[in-house]
Amino acid sequence: MVTVADEETSMTKLHCYVHVPFCRERCSYCDFFLVTRQDLLGRFFSALHSESSERLAALRGSTVHSVHFGGGTPSSVPVAYLKNWFETLSRHVSLSDDAEITLEANPEDLTNEKLQELAALGVNRLSIGVQSFIPEKLRALGRLHSAEEALRVTDDAMKLLGNVSVDLICGVEGEDPDIWERDLYTAISRGLPHVSVYMLTLEKKTRLENLVRRGLVTLPDESVQADMYMMACELLEAEGFKHYEVSNFSKPGFFSRYNLGCWQRESYLGFGPSAHSFLVSGDHELRSANVSSMIRYMTSPYEAQEYCEMLSCAERINEKIFLSLRLSSGLELVDLMRYHDGSSVVVENVDQLKKQGLIEIRDGVIKVSRKGFLFADRVAEELLPAWKRD
Ligand code: SF4
The missing domain is CATH 3.20.20.70 (Aldolase class I)
Structure with a gap:
């Protein structure tokens, strides 16, 4: 472990x-x-x-x-x-x-x-x-x-x-x-x-x-x-x-x-109560969070961590989709298709979002439009692979 x-x-x-x-x-x-x-x-x-x-x-x-x-x-x-x-x-x-x-x-x-x-x-x-x-x-x-x-x-x-x-x-x-x-x-x-x-x-x-x-x-x-x-x-x-x-x-x-x-999923260490950390090392990605209690933090700073989990493949993909779509650099269409194992369902969802003016596709990259930024989380939800929504 x-x-x-x-x-x-x-x-x-x-x-x-x-x-x-x-x-x-x-x-x-x-x-x-x-x-x-x-x-x-x-x-x-x-x-x-x-x-x-x-x-x-x-x-x-x-x-x-x-x-x-x-x-x-x-x-x-x-x-x-x-x-x-x-x-x-x-x-x-x-x-x-x-x-x-x-x-x-x-x-x-x-x-x-x-x-x-x-x-x-x-x-x-x-x-x-x-x-x-x-x-x-x-x-x-x-x-x-x-x-x-x-x-x-x-x-x-x-x-x-x-x-x-x-x-x-x-x-x-x-x-x-x-x-x-x-x-x-x-x-x-x-x-x-x-x-x-x-x-x-x-x-x-x-x-x-x-x-x-x-x-x-x-x-x-x-x-x-x-x-x-x-x-x-x-x-x-x-x-x-x-x-x-x-x-x-x-x-x-x-x-x-x-x-x-943080949005590009580089490693960061958070110190202090309620702070989160994300560590990338080789093939492992670990998320952890400190306790949200001042008393507990001050009493046992060496045990500040409240939870720690190794991200599953599905969790990594979900995070990548959510975070990429918050950025103007967007998400590679080819990556999205790979996450969906080439399923046609996502193609329909992409078309729908395009018709609603929430995303644009330029040079093979999906970018959330200005209007879409108002609904960035909803846009990301629409593009998550169904079997990976865990
Ligand atoms: S209480 Fe006010 S100043 Fe303090 S973090 Fe919240 S918004 Fe900022």
Whole structure:
């Protein structure tokens, strides 16, 4: 039986994800794994050090190509904690010379001093949770930063690093297409090389879901939200952004290496509670996930892993179809036919999706259309081999 340790030992190229599950407050629409108790910082980072030391020791000699600090809000914790984690990392593995080091940040944390500290640490890409540059929208979202702060921080980060992404969200209470257009043009006017666009979704058991259910908040119709998404695609592409993944737009050379690596099914190790890992080694592909419990994680960081499974052939094919169709690079038609053992059923499904305008086929590659990106998972479902839907 192959264990995670065996897989990690024989692996030579990988990405790292560090889940920093702290936020100052929980936003009404957010269901991520996080806590708001800053008093747990010390214990958490000590557990993170234990977990990382043990797993990275098994990787000695490997090269890490990207590190992504996500959360939560990694920018809300003192940089000294992140520095300690890097020291743990560099005791066991090397960073490639051009490694991408991304940190997810919120505007209210990014003082000039913090930006300088992060740059000194080696962070060379910031993904800023701006969400909007418009005061009414930020108020409706209950965000802690102001529109002025969002602008100032975006500009300062661009001046310092040049490699900055902002998240923008559409479909907020009271939002119409004109407001959304203003947000998009503001982002474009800052000269950013990367923008991520999300449609506000109602996640179960969030405060927002409760408010909507009780009729206290009304969100724009799904069709209005879909039009906003289409508007974002049109405007950003007209400005030279490549729409390289459902929610992500990049100027040439500025795509997120970490995210693209995950979508292209390269190996990545996730540290921290709720973090997932994917390891490719020879013919083996292993997926694992850490516990989604802060107490369990901090108490037994050496036993952080909650599940681990070797992917079956069917699972690999399903993943390949789902992930490829989220990317502008698409899926080779010849591969899809091979996955279906040449069955004619898939040919009919492909024709149907083409007729509905959800996919296009160019040079033997199936690509999801702009409209199709709104239904990327449904498109993928239609193209899964029936016997492999396990
Ligand atoms: S800042 Fe981000 S991660 Fe934290 S609660 Fe808000 S949406 Fe969730």
